[in-house]
Amino acid sequence: MDKKMSIMIVDDEEIVRKSLFHWFKKYGHVVEIASSGFEALEKLVKYPFQLLFVDIKMPEMDGIELLEKVKTEYPDTLVVIITAYGSIESAVKAMRIGATDYLLKPFNPDQLSLVMERISVQKRLVSEYNYMKGRLEKITRFDNIIGQSSAMEAVFRIIPEVAQSDSSILLFGETGTGKELVAKAIHAESRRSHLPFIAINCGAIPESLLESELFGHQKGVFTGATRARKGFLEVVSGGTLFLDEVGEISSKMQIDLLRVLEERKITSIGSREPVEVDFRLISATRRDLKKEVAEGGFREDFFYRINVIMIEIPPLRKRKEDIPLLVEHFLKKYSQETTKKVDHITHDTIKLLKRYDWPGNVRELENAIERAVVLSKARTLRIEDFSFLRSSTVPISRPLSLRKMEKNHIQQILEECSWNVTQAAKILEINRVTLHKMIKRYNLKRPDNSS
Amino acid sequence: MSTDKRRIGIVPFGEVPEIALKVIAAHISACLHLPSQILPSLENPEYALDRGRYQYDAGIILETLESMSFKDCEKVVGVLNLDLFIPIFTHTFGEAKIGGQFALVSLFRLAKNPDGSSPPSSLVYERAVKVALHELGHLFELLHCEDKRCLMHFSGSIEELDETPLYLCRYCSIYLQDELLR
Numbered sequence: 220m221d222k223k224m225s226i227m228i229v230d231d232e233e234i235v236r237k238s239l240f241h242w243f244k245k246y247g248h249v250v251e252i253a254s255s256g257f258e259a260l261e262k263l264v265k266y267p268f269q270l271l272f273v274d275i276k277m278p279e280m281d282g283i284e285l286l287e288k289v290k291t292e293y294p295d296t297l298v299v300i301i302t303a304y305g306s307i308e309s310a311v312k313a314m315r316i317g318a319t320d321y322l323l324k325p326f327n328p329d330q331l332s333l334v335m336e337r338i339s340v341q342k343r344l345v346s347e348y349n350y351m352k353g354r355l356e357k358i359t360r361f362d363n364i365i366g367q368s369s370a371m372e373a374v375f376r377i378i379p380e381v382a383q384s385d386s387s388i389l390l391f392g393e394t395g396t397g398k399e400l401v402a403k404a405i406h407a408e409s410r411r412s413h414l415p416f417i418a419i420n421c422g423a424i425p426e427s428l429l430e431s432e433l434f435g436h437q438k439g440v441f442t443g444a445t446r447a448r449k450g451f452l453e454v455v456s457g458g459t460l461f462l463d464e465v466g467e468i469s470s471k472m473q474i475d476l477l478r479v480l481e482e483r484k485i486t487s488i489g490s491r492e493p494v495e496v497d498f499r500l501i502s503a504t505r506r507d508l509k510k511e512v513a514e515g516g517f518r519e520d521f522f523y524r525i526n527v528i529m530i531e532i533p534p535l536r537k538r539k540e541d542i543p544l545l546v547e548h549f550l551k552k553y554s555q556e557t558t559k560k561v562d563h564i565t566h567d568t569i570k571l572l573k574r575y576d577w578p579g580n581v582r583e584l585e586n587a588i589e590r591a592v593v594l595s596k597a598r599t600l601r602i603e604d605f606s607f608l609r610s611s612t613v614p615i616s617r618p619l620s621l622r623k624m625e626k627n628h629i630q631q632i633l634e635e636c637s638w639n640v641t642q643a644a645k646i647l648e649i650n651r652v653t654l655h656k657m658i659k660r661y662n663l664k665r666p667d668n669s670s
Numbered sequence: 671m672s673t674d675k676r677r678i679g680i681v682p683f684g685e686v687p688e689i690a691l692k693v694i695a696a697h698i699s700a701c702l703h704l705p706s707q708i709l710p711s712l713e714n715p716e717y718a719l720d721r722g723r724y725q726y727d728a729g730i731i732l733e734t735l736e737s738m739s740f741k742d743c744e745k746v747v748g749v750l751n752l753d754l755f756i757p758i759f760t761h762t763f764g765e766a767k768i769g770g771q772f773a774l775v776s777l778f779r780l781a782k783n784p785d786g787s788s789p790p791s792s793l794v795y796e797r798a799v800k801v802a803l804h805e806l807g808h809l810f811e812l813l814h815c816e817d818k819r820c821l822m823h824f825s826g827s828i829e830e831l832d833e834t835p836l837y838l839c840r841y842c843s844i845y846l847q848d849e850l851l852r
Contacts, residue, residue, distance in 0.1 A: 234757040237729070242756070244768055245824075247813040301758075327760045329826035471841045 224342070225249040225266065229259040230274040230301065235324075239272060242331070256280030256288075263293060270319075270338060275302040275309050283313055290317040298340075299334060307589065330599040346425040364400045365548050365581075368538035374401065377530055382408035387480070387525045389465075390503040392532030395582030398503035399463060401532060406459040414458035417451050422464030431488055440489030452485050455498045465502035466517065467524060480524050500525060513561060535577040535584060543580060544572050549588040550600070561564055561592045563599035571602050571635050602635065603646070626661040629654070639664045676850070678706040678806065679743030683731075684714035685785040690777060691749060693795040694802045701803055701836065702846070707743065712754065723754040728765035728774050735772040745809045746772050747802050755776040763831065766805040768813070773805035784828050797831055801850075804834075806840070808848045815842050 226248050236252040243250045251268065257280060271289060275282035275429065279313065288299050294500045300313040300321040319341075320334045363372070381388055382405045390398040399418055407418045421628040426430060431441075435450030451460065462468075468476070479485050484493040502525045511517040537541070546564060554562050577583050591604040608611040629647065636642040643652040659661075678698050680691050691708050698706040718730040731748065740746050754776040756762050766773035777799065780797040783789050800821065807822050815822035820839035825831040838846060 234729075238756050241767055242759075247809060324758050325755075326758065327826060328762065328824070329830075332824060332826055335792050470845075474841055474844055568770050607687075608765045 223247050223249065223389060225251075225268045226270045226272065227251045227253055227259060227262060227268040228272045229253045229256065229277070229282075231255060231274075231277045232274070235274065235301070242328075246335075254267060255284035257444060258283075259285060260288060260646060261372050262290070263296070267293060268296060269342070271296060271298045273298055273300055275300050275306060275313065277583050283309060283316065286313055286316050286318055296339060299338075328544045332571055338564075343425055343427050347428055358498060364397055364404060365545050366541040368533075368534035368541045370538045371541060374530060374532060378404050379408050381405060381530070382529050383410070384528075385499050386527040387500045387502070388528045388530060389508075389526040390501065390530050392503070392505060392510075393534045393578075393580055394505050395580030396531055396532040396534055397581050399461065401530065402461040402501045402503065405501060406461075406499075409459065409499065416453050416459045416461065417459040418463060419451060420463045422467035426469050426472065429468065430475070433472075434475075434485050435487035437489035444489075447487075450487060450587075452496050452498065453487075453494055455496075456498050458499070460498045460500050462500065462502045462525075464504065465660070466504040466506035466511065473518045476522055478523045502526075535580045539573045542584070544571055545571060545584055547589060549555070549585050552594065553589050553592040557592055558591060559595070561595050561600060562596055565599060565601050567604050568600055568605065568636070570604060571608075574635065577607055606646075610661055625657075626635065626663070629657055629661065630663050632664065633665075635656075676690075676704050677743045678702075678704050679709045679740050679746040680706060681709040681740075681746055681748050682711045683748055683752070684711070686749050686751055686777065688713075689791075690795055690798050694747065694749065694775070694799055697799045697803060697836070698806070702806065704850075709740070709743075709746070715750075720755070723755060725753045725761070726750070728754045728756050728762055730767060731774060732767070732770070732772050733782075741769075744771070745806060747806060747850075748772065748774045749777065750774065750803070751777045751796070763825070764801040766808040768808050769811050770809055773802070773809055775802045775805060779828070780831075782828070793832075796836070797828070800831060800834055800836060803836070807838070808845065810846055812842055812845055812849075815839060817841075820851040 223246070226243050228250065229252075230234050230236050230239075231254055233254070236254065239250055240250050251262055251266070253262055256273075256277060257313060262268070273282040273285055275284075278541075282302075286300065286478050289296055289298055297319040298313075300310055300318045300319070301324055302310045302321055303324055307323075310318075310323075313321060319338060322334060335579065336529070364375075365480065366372075366375075378401065388402075390401055392398050402418070403416060406412060419429075419432065421429065430443075431448070433450045433452050434447050435453055436444050436445060438447045465536060479496065482493075483496055485496050485614055486493045508517050508522055508526070512519045512522045546569065550562060550564060554560065572584070572587075579586070587608060588600075590607070591600050595604050629643075632643045633640075636646065640651055640654055640658075644651045647654065649656075649657075680695055680698075682691055683720070695706040695708055698704055703833075715726060715731045717732065717734065718726045718728075720727055731750075731754075734801045735748060736772065754762050754774060756765060760778060762776070764773060764775045775798055777794065777798055781794050782786065804821055804825075812822050813837075817823060817839045818833065819835055820842055821835060822839075822842045823830075823834055823839060825834050827833065
């Protein structure tokens with residue numbers, strides 16, 4: 220996880236917006252500008268900025284009003300107030316409402332650096348806390364990879380082949396496709412199988428921790444380093460290191476890891492003595508790193524080093540024939556885990572699950588089955604048990620009118636019921652005559668291929 | 671890319687000690703391995719004077735440079751003996767946009783120590799070189815670096831500038847090489 224932040228500068232004076240924009244760009248932050256509080260709120264809806272610099276004096280909506288709104292709707296967004304000499308009272312008020320800090324303009328560049336340093340420390344502590352909390356709560360699951368589709372067959376064929384070599388592997392696939400399971404399978408098939416398999420989610424570890432997690436540190440090199448600790452690169456000793464979300468690591472860390480891969484030596488933080496390391500690297504990403512290399516967002520030398528062999532894991536929507544098998548597997552698993560006797564699923568429900576696109580892939584399907592099993596009152600899962608999926612099948616990208624929403628909803632239910640009006644009317648809790656009237660009113664048409 | 675194309679121009683505004691320009695040019699060659707050339711002097715940028723602050727707006731000077739042609743130089747560093755500012759900030763030692771063509775270096779605040787005493791001229795030139803190379807780094811896409819032992823670390827005060835080294839850290843050196851090979 221990078222130290223770079225997403226920042227929005229909210230000021231009605233163009234010159235201020237411009238100055239701060241270029242300033243923050245020099246630190247590599249993602250910077251946006253807004254000339255009013257209204258514009259800032261509009262932009263916040265589209266993108267959750269981490270930090271706002273807000274001028275206190277603006278026409279229509281002033282900085283205090285914007286701060287109040289931001290703190291109510293986006294409590295995690297930090298706000299620094301910019302104020303002129305003579306409006307200290309407002310600055311004090313802003314701090315009471317929840318501003319992180321304030322700056323009196325014009326300010327010394329050092330003062331801004333100090334504010335940013337304080338924010339960075341605060342952000343680091345929060346993300347480190349969350350990571351540590353997550354690490355303690357993490358439940359490791361050792362499921363098998365399920366699939367009979369030709370797309371998965373290709374993956375199964377390649378696993379034993381690549382497992383025998385020591386080349387670096389890059390697994391490419393959307394989130395939830397089971398990249399870690401494939402990595403574990405490769406490790407299990409390799410000559411390193413009796414040695415450790417260590418998985419690190421680079422996207423979940425704050426950059427400040429990733430370095431010490433990987434390289435280790437000596438006693439006393441930073442606050443909290445009460446004793447020396449070996450890094451995962453050393454602990455893995457002979458095994459397989461799995462770097463998930465490798466696209467998230469900073470370019471500095473890419474340089475460091477490239478060096479390790481080339482020299483097979485590491486030097487822990489605060490030490491001068493390099494230690495030899497031996498491991499097989501498997502990385503995974505859901506991002507198009509090749510494109511990012513071309514655009515300069517990812518280091519080319521590191522990319523070629525981790526991408527000796529690339530395995531693409533297909534998304535669930537491209538192997539829908541595996542859904543019945545996966546459903547059966549998860550049904551069995553959660554019936555056992557929850558000790559609820561829910562071990563059947565209707566044919567229509569399977570058809571519904573196959574129609575859904577599963578943007579969260581196998582993980583989303585697993586969660587859906589778990590939820591349905593937990594909430595089900597019968598032994599057999601039915602369409603109604605997956606009603607929560609319907610709301611997610613229509614992505615709402617912009618506000619819709621009530622009429623349009625109603626039309627979309629009816630259309631969707633009809634499609635899910637293969638245009639069985641009686642069944643659809645039951646789900647919609649209206650009578651068939653009313654549903655027929657609505658079909659006519661909204662001019663809804665049955666697709667040609669429906670039976 | 672030929673080295674000629676990578677030529678860095680150094681353009682003084684008004685009266686600037688020639689030795690300062692020569693020291694900057696020598697360090698561009700020694701530290702960045704790029705050819706440099708001292709260009710004819712331009713007039714003091716009175717158009718950028720803010721009469722309320724009695725300081726010169728760095729942004730306006732850069733915009734004016736952008737409208738001029740320096741066809742033999744890929745990047746140009748302007749050197750002034752005037753107090754520069756960026757609106758909202760109290761002052762700046764130098765200014766450049768990431769990936770831009772022009773940078774500015776002000777000697778004005780470099781010739782005084784924090785305690786008010788005057789430093790030896792060698793120290794003033796060393797400070798000027800640090801600012802010039804730092805701003806040139808921005809022109810070659812380098813961002814501010816967190817490592818205090820790197821030329822690209824931001825220095826807002828003379829004390830910090832004096833602590834900043836004349837060299838890049840390992841990472842920034844690699845980024846600069848990447849950029850120069852592009």
